[in-house]
Amino acid sequence: MSSQELIKFLTRALVEYVDTPAAERKKQKQMRKMQRxxxxxxxxxxxxxxxxxxxxxxxxxxxxxxxxxxxxxx
Incomplete structure (x- = not known):
């Protein structure tokens, strides 16, 4: 993986994280804890x-x- 691809991936992941509402992020975190x-x-x-x-x-x-x-x- 080249450095540019890595930067694109990280940027895409960051934008996706910022775009999700805080309540949805908390809900997803709770679901991950329950599935552990x-x-x-x-x-x-x-x-x-x-x-x-x-x-x-x-x-x-x-x-x-x-x-x-x-x-x-x-």
Whole structure:
């Protein structure tokens, strides 16, 4: 990319940015924030997300089970 092409691109991007209303820019920024990955997926990849997906049903089941001491008394 030559320097003139780079200057044209940057100028076009700047003009497009200035032409959009401030409210629209804020709305676009909010949308980008909402579409962003969670921090653990962003920093560590899909391994934490996969572990969370695997462990969530187990934790859910364990939360509904009665304590073991009730079973031992009966």
């Amino acid at each position: 990955d969670e921090w653990h997926v962003h920093w560590f990849g899909l391994v934490p997300a996969a572990l969370t997906m695997m462990l969530r049903p187990m934790v859910h089941l364990l939360g509904k089970m009665p304590p073991l001491n009730k079973w031992l008394r009966a």
